[in-house]
Amino acid sequence: xxxxxxxxxxxxxxxxxxxxxxxxxxxxxxxxxxxxxxxxxxxxxxxxxxxxxxxxxxxxxxxxxxxxxxxxxxxxxxxxxxxxxxxxxxxxxxxxxxxxxxxxxxxxxxxxxxxxxxxxxxxxxxxxxxxxxxxxxxxxxxxxxxxxxxxxxxxxxxxxxxxxxxxxxxxxxxxxxxxxxxxxxxxxxxxxxxxxxxxxxxxxxxxxxxxxxxxxxxxxxxxxxxxxxxxxxxxxxxxxxxxxxxxxxxxxxxxxxxxxxxxxxxxxxxxxxxxxxxxxxxxxxxxxxxxxxxxxxxxxxxxxxxxxxxxxxxxxxxxxxxxxxxxxxxxxxxxxxxxxxxxxxx
Numbered sequence: 512x513x514x515x516x517x518x519x520x521x522x523x524x525x526x527x528x529x530x531x532x533x534x535x536x537x538x539x540x541x542x543x544x545x546x547x548x549x550x551x552x553x554x555x556x557x558x559x560x561x562x563x564x565x566x567x568x569x570x571x572x573x574x575x576x577x578x579x580x581x582x583x584x585x586x587x588x589x590x591x592x593x594x595x596x597x598x599x600x601x602x603x604x605x606x607x608x609x610x611x612x613x614x615x616x617x618x619x620x621x622x623x624x625x626x627x628x629x630x631x632x633x634x635x636x637x638x639x640x641x642x643x644x645x646x647x648x649x650x651x652x653x654x655x656x657x658x659x660x661x662x663x664x665x666x667x668x669x670x671x672x673x674x675x676x677x678x679x680x681x682x683x684x685x686x687x688x689x690x691x692x693x694x695x696x697x698x699x700x701x702x703x704x705x706x707x708x709x710x711x712x713x714x715x716x717x718x719x720x721x722x723x724x725x726x727x728x729x730x731x732x733x734x735x736x737x738x739x740x741x742x743x744x745x746x747x748x749x750x751x752x753x754x755x756x757x758x759x760x761x762x763x764x765x766x767x768x769x770x771x772x773x774x775x776x777x778x779x780x781x782x783x784x785x786x787x788x789x790x791x792x793x794x795x796x797x798x799x800x801x802x803x804x805x806x807x808x809x810x811x812x813x814x815x816x817x818x819x820x821x822x823x824x825x826x827x828x829x830x831x832x833x834x835x836x837x838x839x840x841x842x843x844x845x846x847x848x849x850x851x852x853x854x855x856x857x
Contacts, residue, residue, distance in 0.1 A: 538583040556617040566745035576602040597628040605643040609636035611653040648851035657840040671844040680835040681815040691797035702752035714761040718784035726855040762789035765798040778806035780816040
């Protein structure tokens with residue numbers, strides 16, 4: 512690993528240009544309710560509904576290797592109200608794609624706050640140089656909702672390039688839903704956390720090796736973060752984890768949560784995967800149909816999921832075949848911080 516000094520990393524002065532009487536500091540757990548209110552004010556402006564909850568953000572902030580002091584900043588106005596927020600997500604190992612995320616209250620857009628906080632985020636992202644192989648390519652990444660021009664313009668004004676898109680897809684359940692047709696030799700088994708958690712994580716990782724952006728990391732670190740994000744999710748329900756097995760081997764699974772973030776009436780498929788030896792037999796479609804029917808039994812009106820629009824394994828075709836439609840598009844941006852060898856699957 513190459514040793515980059517703090518002085519070298521912090522060449523820029525990200526808070527230059529911030530209006531007078533605004534303050535900047537790291538977020539603390541005491542801020543969580545006010546930060547969630549900020550996020551939801553932005554979500555209403557961007558997508559027309561609230562999209563965040565206190566338990567969700569608490570789960571994010573307590574993710575292993577995430578440090579509020581080092582990786583977050585809030586902007587406070589003259590009345591000491593939080594009107595801006597940013598974090599840099601570099602918990603993966605190696606952190607060659609630090610993810611930048613931020614929000615500025617809609618009433619405070621156009622005042623230079625977004626520029627200041629994005630400059631800090633880019634500067635902070637460069638601190639990963641000490642933690643990655645010296646010949647690895649490093650790029651900061653972010654996303655913007657495709658219909659929200661202020662966010663896109665801010666990223667583009669800082670030389671971030673749109674390089675990929677992802678979709679939120681959804682199906683209405685007010686229709687006849689096919690019964691799942693399971694491939695020969697496949698059986699659906701209930702998820703037992705004590706018995707299955709490690710095997711499901713390994714199977715999930717194995718399946719996603721074929722997907723764009725996959726980056727292998729040490730087992731224990733990835734497993735602990737997966738447990739934290741999936742099992743400690745406030746909407747975790749083990750009866751919505753559908754595990755398909757061939758004998759004692761996991762062939763695929765649909766790992767679902769009780770609801771989507773933006774609607775109580777919408778179920779959410781968090782991870783749908785089929786391992787390579789079991790593909791092209793209809794298993795993924797059967798898992799989807801099973802999940803749809805289960806959500807309908809529970810009174811949900813819709814089911815949603817997220818997918819890379821250029822998915823290498825044909826997932827978008829599968830979801831369209833299952834009756835799902837694109838609800839929203841997210842444009843992904845990146846800024847190369849250092850050229851080098853691309854470590855992730857391309």
